[in-house]
Amino acid sequence: MMASQAISAPPHVPADRVIDFDLYNFPVEGLEYQATMRRIFQSNPARVLWTPHNGGHWIVKNNQDVATVLADNDHFSSRRIMVTTEDQQRPPLVPLQLDPPHHAPYRALLQAALSPKAVGKLGDRARELSIELIEGFKRDGHCEFIGQFAQHLPIAIFMEIVGLPAEDRPYLTEVAETAMRGETEEIRNEAAGKLMMYGMAKVAERRANPGNDLISTIVKAEVEGKPIDDFPLTGMILLLLLGGLDTVASTLGFYAQFLATHPEHRRQLVENPELIANANEELLRRFPIAILAREVKADFTLDGITMKAGEMVLAPTPMDGLDEHKFADPLTVDFNREKPGANSTFGGGVHRCVGSMLARTELRIFLEEWLKRIPDFAVKPGFEPKVSARSVATITRLELVWDPASVK
Amino acid sequence: MSTPAKGQPGTRRYQCFYCGTVYDEALGCPEDGIPPGTLWEDVPDDWVCPECAAGKADFALDEDW
Numbered sequence: 214m215m216a217s218q219a220i221s222a223p224p225h226v227p228a229d230r231v232i233d234f235d236l237y238n239f240p241v242e243g244l245e246y247q248a249t250m251r252r253i254f255q256s257n258p259a260r261v262l263w264t265p266h267n268g269g270h271w272i273v274k275n276n277q278d279v280a281t282v283l284a285d286n287d288h289f290s291s292r293r294i295m296v297t298t299e300d301q302q303r304p305p306l307v308p309l310q311l312d313p314p315h316h317a318p319y320r321a322l323l324q325a326a327l328s329p330k331a332v333g334k335l336g337d338r339a340r341e342l343s344i345e346l347i348e349g350f351k352r353d354g355h356c357e358f359i360g361q362f363a364q365h366l367p368i369a370i371f372m373e374i375v376g377l378p379a380e381d382r383p384y385l386t387e388v389a390e391t392a393m394r395g396e397t398e399e400i401r402n403e404a405a406g407k408l409m410m411y412g413m414a415k416v417a418e419r420r421a422n423p424g425n426d427l428i429s430t431i432v433k434a435e436v437e438g439k440p441i442d443d444f445p446l447t448g449m450i451l452l453l454l455l456g457g458l459d460t461v462a463s464t465l466g467f468y469a470q471f472l473a474t475h476p477e478h479r480r481q482l483v484e485n486p487e488l489i490a491n492a493n494e495e496l497l498r499r500f501p502i503a504i505l506a507r508e509v510k511a512d513f514t515l516d517g518i519t520m521k522a523g524e525m526v527l528a529p530t531p532m533d534g535l536d537e538h539k540f541a542d543p544l545t546v547d548f549n550r551e552k553p554g555a556n557s558t559f560g561g562g563v564h565r566c567v568g569s570m571l572a573r574t575e576l577r578i579f580l581e582e583w584l585k586r587i588p589d590f591a592v593k594p595g596f597e598p599k600v601s602a603r604s605v606a607t608i609t610r611l612e613l614v615w616d617p618a619s620v621k
Numbered sequence: 622m623s624t625p626a627k628g629q630p631g632t633r634r635y636q637c638f639y640c641g642t643v644y645d646e647a648l649g650c651p652e653d654g655i656p657p658g659t660l661w662e663d664v665p666d667d668w669v670c671p672e673c674a675a676g677k678a679d680f681a682l683d684e685d686w
Contacts, residue, residue, distance in 0.1 A: 328681070329641045494672070554640060555674035565675070569639045 225519065226263045232256070235266040236296060236504060236527065237603050244470055244598060246606045247500060247531040248544055254532060260516040267296040270506070270525035271518075276536040276557070278515060282507050282528040284562035286313050289507040289526065291564055295604055296506045296525050297398070303405050306452035307445045312510075313563050318436040319449060323567045326374060326427045336574045339370050343582040351586050354617035355593065359610055362583075363465035367575050371457035376426025377415065385411070389458035394601050401603075405451065412450030413443070427453070459605055460502065461572045465579060466608035467500035471546065472584075473592045473613055481548055482580065483588045493577045494554035498534035499546050501558040502606045505530060533557035590615040628686070630660050635680040640673040644680060 222231045234253055242249045254262065254274040262272040273282055282289050290312050292305070308316035308323070325331070346365055350356045364386050372382060388411075391404035415428055423429040431449055434441060441449070472479045482492055505528045509520045520526055534556040535543040559566035566572070592598065593612035601609045626632070635644045644650060644664070649657040653671060655664055661682075668677050 324638065328638060329636050330683075330685070332641075552672065554672045555669075559639065565639060565679075569673075570641055573640060 222263055222265060223269070225521065227518070230257075230259050230261060230263050230518065232262045232264050232272070233266075234262075234264040234272065237267065241600045241602070244467070244600055244608060246502075246600045246602055247535060250529060250531055251535045251544075254529070261518045261520075268525065270296045270527055271509075271520050272527045272529070273515070274529070274532045276533040276539040279528045279530065279533045279557055280561050281515075282526055283505065283557065283560055283564070285513075286510075286563065288509065288511050288513040290510040291507055293508040293525065294506055296527055303402065304409070304444055304448040304451065306455070307448035309452055309564055310448070316563060319441075319445070320563075320567060322431055322434050323427075323453075326430065327568050327571055329570050332570045332574050335370055335374065335571060336578065338373065339366060339575050339578050340582065342366055342369055343578050347583055347586050351620040352617050355612065355614045357610060358469045358613050359462070359466055359608060362579075363462045363469070363611075366579065367461035367465070367572075368458055370571070370575065371453075374426065375415075375428050375453060375457070376419075376424050377428075381411075385454065385458055386462075389455060390607075392455065393459055393605055394603050394607065405455075408454045409447050409451050412454055413447055416443075416446060416450060456566075456568060459607070460566075460568075461575050463502045463605055463607035464497070464500065464572070464576060466611055467502065467606075468496050468576065468579065469613065470592065470598060470608055470611055471496065471500070473590055473611075475546070476589070476591075478546060478548065479584065479588065479590075483584050486581065486584070488548045489577060489580045489584075491550070491553065492548040493573060493580060494552075495546055495548055495550050497558045497573070497576070498540065498550075498553040498556045499544075501530040501534055501556075503530055503558075503560070504602075504604055504606075505560055506604075528557075530557045530560065586621050587615050587619075588621065589619050628684075631658060633661060634683040634686040635661055636683045637670045637673060637675050638679045638681060639675045640670065642670050642672040643683065 239253060254272065260275060260278065262274065264270060264272060273279055291310055292312065294310060305311065308319035343366055346362055350361055356362065368382055368386060369379065372379060388404050388407050392401055392408055395401040395404055416432055419429040419432045423433055431441065482489055507526055507528060509522050509524045509526060511522055513520050534540065537543050559569040590613050593614045596612040598608050598611050601607055631646055633646050646660055647657060649655040649659045650671060653668060664677060666677055669675060
């Protein structure tokens, strides 16, 4: 946040709605990215807030308003999804940055590859890979969780879906990290450019030699009776790479740090593995990583405030799962909580995350297979993990330790 | 009364795209006031997935069931 200084707002923004909040640079307390954000928003009792940072934008902060912004396509567009201008330099992420009905045919292509039926088969592979990874280091008594597990499991599965060679994983992981959270806009855009070039080279390969992977499916597909043009195709591939390479890996980091620092919760799952499915939903509720934004498409009045067409509004997913009016005692992780899955962690409306079934499956498999083998673990003494965040929050490194004699 | 054949109305299952929760016509969803035997087309349009709150339109027929 800025140092205390006068902050100005446009004339239609009442002074009591102004908050000093910079999404890309606010002081996170420890690893409590979500709880810190909630505390800052709750420091002002108003329902709709406005911040001058990042071009100036609105913020909604309760579960109903977050849901409204994400679902009301008449008033809110996903043409712009970041509260900066940088994504305007890139081709739109397709179908995420297309409004209905234009998004539908593109989304249908992804849905077929990520349906519960398709994911069922991928789940078997995810389990094999999880076991292989954990067995590989469990007797060492330590690991760097992000590099040795979180950036392996979901990314390897994703690479199989899109038919990319396993040896490209380290390069793609690094470039995606830079595209998402590189230090400057120039660096992030340059990395996004590298992802697009990589993706389009694969598109050219699949046009020449189509296979059974998702990129081949997209390349062969027709939308409105004709093949997809290179421009939307580039946006589709970029979305796949950014979504597939970063989000589950980031969520895994929050899961692992929570379990490493909460032995009673860990023990509960080790002794009651039947709780894992609900625990998975509860951890998703408690630790959303994606912060969504929308452009106001037509003037919209909420709580007496008019958001004007063309302005941006932040719909922070943590403000749904951490809304005390929806989930009692929301900061507490309770693996017996009833229906924790009814949250906006995966977004909402027509753009709800198309990969959420796969994400849920991979995260559940991590809990099942890790806790079976390494039931007790902690953050390495003296190591202080840090959160790095822009539109997606992540834990960059997580050194874990355990007693090799305790593994199973 | 004869039992409907598998795949016929009354025995169908619909699965949530986002979380995999299954709506089984034979079982209904009593916790949401939908009694056993309720056909999918009679489930209210504003019903949501009891686990993840996805909409009714986000469920698809499980053709393998």
